[in-house]
Amino acid sequence: MPNLGQMKEIKPLNNNGSIQLKFTVAGKRYAFNPLPSGNYNDKRDLTIAQAIATKIQNDIIAGHFDPTLDRYRLVPKITQPKTLLELWDLWVKYLDLPEHTQANHYKWVRKMISQANPQITDTNWLFKFNISPRTFKDRLGLIKACCKWGLSKCYLETNPYESIKSPKDNHKEIKPFTxxxxxxxxxxxxxxxxxxxxxxxxxxxxxxxxxxxxxxxxxxxxxxxxxxxxxxxxxxxxxxxxxxxxxxxxxxxxxxxxxxxxxxxxxxxxxxxxxxxxxxxxxxxxxxxxxxxxxxxxxxxxxxxxxxxxxxxxxxxxxxxxxxxxxxxxxxxxxxxxxxxxxxxxxxxxxxxxxxxxxxxxxxxxx
Structure with missing residues (x-):
């Protein structure tokens, strides 16, 4: 088993602005980009890369090194959503809903958002649809939940739909058959x-x-x-x-x-x-x-x-x-x-x- 004192410490390197890890294991050289969209000048990215470098080094010492490097890869950073539709799709994917659930209310809300294609903070579009107060309330609730999640993920600074209220539902008289x-x-x-x-x-x-x-x-x-x-x-x-x-x-x-x-x-x-x-x-x-x-x-x-x-x-x-x-x-x-x-x-x-x-x-x- 390798000795930590015999190993050269693995550190993130600047590779034309991106981050690269270079190291050798059992005579084989590796040049690995742990964050495909990472930026060497981004402190957060550099911290994550250093954590991955430390994990690789610890695995080498313990004899658990993964030569495929799959254990150490991170998915690319998600692009900041600019439209509500992009945020909606990210949220629904995060929820990992059953297919039947997605095909119901979530499907109709997405269709409505897709038709208007508003920017991520635009709310005026919601009032242009001729839908019942009950439907408006249900769909607004889902959009609010989506933006609340976006707020938690730092995609939004505020939830633009939080203060929006549903129109009053004028209860229609029920006319049963005589x-x-x-x-x-x-x-x-x-x-x-x-x-x-x-x-x-x-x-x-x-x-x-x-x-x-x-x-x-x-x-x-x-x-x-x-x-x-x-x-x-x-x-x-x-x-x-x-x-x-x-x-x-x-x-x-x-x-x-x-x-x-x-x-x-x-x-x-x-x-x-x-x-x-x-x-x-x-x-x-x-x-x-x-x-x-x-x-x-x-x-x-x-x-x-x-x-x-x-x-x-x-x-x-x-x-x-x-x-x-x-x-x-x-x-x-x-x-x-x-x-x-x-x-x-x-x-x-x-x-x-x-x-x-x-x-x-x-x-x-x-x-």
């Missing part, structure tokens, strides 16, 4: 698209999310116990081509058991195959394929509502409809939250608070 509208909708599907009538009836009766109904399997329905377990959904695979779907847990990760009413039992029995394969979907297209929510909305839902004279609302309104009618019929808000798959009553109170324990005006004589 009993008469429900009747018209179901009659319309019976006449125009009868194959989808059970699917629509199930959405209205249970208030499940569309992706949960699309992903429901016969194995999730227990007729003996009169209950349906909602534990999975079949949303679009955001990493795919837009048509593929991926089976996953429900949006909130909750599992809930919905009681089967007599009307719901009749609906399900009317489409129940014999024999039943528990792994088969309950609701499909007429050709037995997975229902595409967008196609269903554009081709069947919109057409039926127009013909039946029902003012247009999205299929998601079926969820509001179940919740509203449940509250009207005296279901406690904790029960409504459970049926909707929420972990607490926050969203129920926010959306339907105006319907809960609505007081009557006092009896005041006016004559």
């Amino acid at each position: 009993q008469e509208e429900i009747k018209l909708i179901l009659e319309g599907f019976d006449k125009i698209a009868p194959h989808y009538k059970p699917f629509v009836g199930f959405l209205i009766a249970t208030g499940v999310r569309t992706s949960e109904a699309i992903g429901l399997l016969w194995g999730h329905i227990n007729f003996h116990r009169s209950e349906i377990v909602i534990k999975e959904s079949l949303p679009k695979d955001l990493t795919g081509n837009g048509y593929q779907r991926i089976r996953k847990e429900t949006k909130t990760g909750n599992i809930r058991y919905l009681p089967i009413s007599e009307e719901l039992r009749s609906l399900l029995i009317s489409i129940k195959p014999n024999p039943v394969n528990p792994d088969d979907l309950v609701f499909t297209t007429p050709t037995g394929k997975i229902i595409d929510a967008d196609n269903f909305r554009n081709r069947q839902w919109t057409k039926v509502l127009k013909i039946q004279g029902v003012s247009y609302r999205k299929p998601y309104t079926s969820r509001h409809t179940m919740a509203s009618h449940a509250i009207d019929q005296g279901t406690p808000i904790t029960g409504v939250a459970y049926l909707l798959g929420h972990s607490d009553t926050t969203m129920v109170i926010k959306n339907y608070g105006h319907m809960i324990n609505r007081p009557s005006l006092p009896n005041i004589p006016l004559n």
